[in-house]
Amino acid sequence: MRWTKRKQLIEAFICEPLNNRISINRIVYRKSHDQEARMTITFDNKEIFVADNIQYALKSFQLELEGVAQNFDTSIEERKKYFSCTMTKDEASHYNNKIALYEQMIKTATEEQGIYAVYYLEDFFDYYLLSIDDALKHKHELIRAFAMIDKRLGKRKFESLDMSNEHTLVQQFYEIRRKSMEEI
Template sequence: MRNQQWSKVKKKLDSFICDSLRNRVQFTVTNYRKAHDQLGRAFITVDKKEVLNMCTIVSSREIFWKGHEIRNAQSIEYDVCNKKENYEIGIQAHEMIKAEGIFAQYDFFDAVEEYFHLPIEKVLESDHIIIKIFSLIDRRVGKRTLQRMRESIQNEQEIIQYFYNLRCEADGIRGLCKK
């Protein structure tokens, strides 16, 4: 998917947004040419207000610090020659920050690609925060499905609850969204 133009990917992604949120939710990608990897950030806005920022620089910094915490907790000294250990700690740190809701631009692209290839039933079952957000604003998800999700959404992260409440409000089922 990274070989595709963002405008085409965005158009396809936008086509999945439900009618009630079509002009309210936007996906944006910004690349920084002068960054060492020329990556930047992806972000989701609702009513022109940024609600989820997926910045590669922030993610990289958090992976570094989380890796440092892992090494300290396990009394592992950094060895530049031990590539396997460094790689495994990096993967573990990345998974930990994603679980905390910290994403890089490439995490957004990976989630979009996975979302495009999954049937809606699998999208709804996903544990991936970004894919879960996509499912909550997806036009293929109806009011009855949203109502069935109410119990499980209460145990989700704040950003997922936000999108659930946004969709409920937009579809006129506000009573379901209150705790």
């Protein structure tokens, strides 16, 4: 499905007071090497969420240099063996698990600093397929945050939400909705 159609479907869930104040934009740099992308959510023309593949790559590389995943250890011999396809299936599986764990550590550290990559937001692009309860309990903070401004989230349920242990992004969207409800 094209982005413009997905955008329409997702933006259709924005509650009435915020309907014309929040916008989702996606930019794909077609002439860049890997057609890198950037996605923003704006509130009153100010960016409140940004996902940028280039900034994400730069930050994750910086975190690698700073030693964020120091306990990740692969020897040169292990890498040579892996890339020359001379490992057994069990060894290759173990190596793949180590790589996946390392990538997850870097991803978590980067996202904790508020820098996201568009290619990790595929769940958000299918937001319109989620129920409001699934969106509120989702593992990704962007989906939980967007649920705060979803018109399917009723006033009583909204007021009963506990934001004390939530991600700052979710709290930010919660405050936007709360203030918009006060203005009515």
